[in-house]
Amino acid sequence: MFKILIAEDEQDILDLLVFTLQYGGYEVVPTVNGNQAIEQTRSQLPDLLLLDVRMPGMSGYEVCRQIKANPETKQIPVVFLSAKGQESEIKAGYQTGAIDYILKPFAPDELLNRLGEILTIHLSGRNIHQIEN
């Protein structure tokens, strides 16, 4: 079972994500801010990070940067979640190392599909990596 870490400050949406992902068969690690997210990522080493961009304190971008800067965690794929859809934002997001960008409001099934795709691709890569090793 894949482990997905969520960072979202809005409680309702956090719950929504938890429900959705659990329904999709994932283990969910919910966090409510950037610091928690980083901490939990290091300790739990999830398979994917789903980060809200706009959070109080540390933004999702900053979390991503730190994750990617850490050799232990840098391989974890990051997906951003945002209400804004501006070009510049999205570009900035990708530049931090994210792999995908999902806009709110989202269709939960679509979310599951997207995440599934990413994990499949990533996983196969990792598996190959592991096989090679």
Next chain:
Amino acid sequence: MSYLSPLSLSAILLLVGLTAYFLISHLIVQFSRKSWKSNPIKFELPVYLPQNGDAYIIVGEGGKIAYSNSTIKELFNLNGRKISLESLATEINPKESFFGLCAQEGKARLSLGSTLIDGKSYRIPNGDSSTMLVSFHELKNASNGSTISLKDKPEKTSDSSQIPTHQIVVHDTGSSENITIREQHSRTIQDLEKKFQQKTQQVKIEHQRTETLLRILTELSSSLDFEQILQRTLEVLNEVIGASHATCMVLQSGSRKLRHLATAGYSTPLPPGGMPSALNINQGLVGWIIANRKSVLIDDVLKDERWIQLPSSWYHHRSAVGSPIIMGDQLLGVLLLYYPEVGKFSIEQLDLIQAAANQMAVAIKNAELFHITLSQKEELSSLLREQRVETSRSRSILEAIADGVLVTDQYGEITLFNHSAEKMLDKKRVEVIGRSIDHFSEIFPGIAQAWSETIHSWTQDPQPANSSKIFTEQVSLENGNVLSVNLAPVINNGDFFGTVSVFRDITHLIEIDRLKSEFVATVSHELRTPMTSIKGYVDILLMGVAGEMSEQERRFLEVVQENTERLTILVNDLLDLSRIEAGQVNLRMQPVDLAEIIDETMLEINRLTVAENKSMQFDIKLPLELAPIHGDPERIRQILINLLGNAFNYTLENGKVALGVQQLENEIRIDISDNGIGIPPGEQERIFDRFYRGDNHMVIATAGTGLGLSIVSKLINMHKGRIWVQSSGVEGEGSTFSFTLPIYNPMNQSILLHEDHVQNINR
């Protein structure tokens, strides 16, 4: 010495006299009245010496003073002493005095026996400051017993001996009176006298003439009151010449008659503006003068054949003198003077009259010119007044306009800069007017170049074709304000007159716009958060995350889901549009395969038809070879989905939607037509407006925001394409939406896949 100097005239001293030489023989004087103590000198004749202030001495033989007048006596304090010249000389002033001189001369004469020079005079200082003029004159008698006359009191004549004597005439030059000529028998004296008289007379005449001319000239130039000065001139002439009447007549163009412009001496004055003459220009004396361009001098007009005596005339002119008044080549008129007696005028006066006529000619000409200039000036004045009023009216209007106005002329100089312009550009009029457009960036630092460059290029190279050009630009100022500038050339009858720029402060408008966009963005963003929850939870409910639901529960939730979808679309569209309008949207311009995009789009449309459970026929026609278009694939997809979606939504079930693509020269044209409800012609203009959905029930019934076409048209414009609609408005005939997109041309673009940032222009 100059004759013409009045001072010198009066300073001319006369030297007239007689030479005398010393008597060699004794003179016997029978002079009863005087008793000389010892009187070796005798005059046989009574001698009268003038008692007029001049000193007269008659010196006889031996240098003895024979006679002296009272002046001498006074001058030299003789007091009745009989004294010899010599002694007198020593007594008074040896050698230097005239007496000394006389004594010398006398002595010399005596000793040498030579004659004193007749008429020689000596200036001899007399005591303190004055000098004396001493002259020797010979008292002559006629050779044989003729008379000696002294001054003008000849007495008896001597008939025997000659009595040559010296008459020493002493003049005190301290006094500057005119010395009158002593009349003597000497022919020389008389000649001299005559000559002097003549000369004096000449000088007098000349002097008078000059003075007169001067007076006339002064009069003529003293004022520009033309008729007045002419009259005064005539009065002066009358006075000087001695005429009784004078008249100045001028020719009038277009008339056979002359006009009396000024008269003097006549009892009735001329009316202002003069009076026509009774005679024609070829009649009478006047006629002759005009015809011959010569002056006349007539002693008796009644005897002159040229004269026409008018019976009505009150005046009895007899003498006449006249001159033509000529300026250069042009004969202006005639000057005439009269006198009721014959022979009044002389040839000498003619000169003066001609000179006066010449002066008058100048004055008449000047007056003519002055009148012309005056009337021209008045005309111009009134024109100018009119213009000023007009200009000031225009100016007032310009000043009242809230927009700034800046005008440049054909040389690129700023000629107008109204009050609003001063405020908007924060520059005083004086700092701007007259400056050249070349210094635009100096005058208005920080102002956009394009504005001044356009003025510059139009000024350099004005073409009539430019008359329809208008240049619009948004100009950002240093202080952060934004102006909207409209610049147009000023063409008048094909001539380039300059440019006019009108600008408006739209800072406020832009601010409002920005706030609007910001508001929309903020709201949209804020809306998304709750909507995420609503949509999310409804979706997962329907997904069964919370478990099984009843049919009714499911249906109700589906309603909620649909409306949430609508809301989401609305919010997304709003945000999209506001970002496009705010210029916040950047297109990812690249070569795009239209066929591919159409394929992708159709997939989605098919999904829609299935979801709506509404079958529709889609007819896609693509040419085999299609050039790539230049655009943002995502946005092109958005455009196609929107238009195809509309066609689908507003066509009844089992209708037909056709999509056709044509390749034109530089662009590709896409037509999407349906056989749906159509768009009434009256609404066709407005369908691209925001939120406009028309009145058709079907449209209202369909979920839609009214933003789709607005977004689509803006996107197409950003691609530099065009969009338009054709529809009869009849239900069942449908509508055709057509739009163009540019063909990708690698020459025009920089590099493949280079992201062009297409600036969105507000409206």
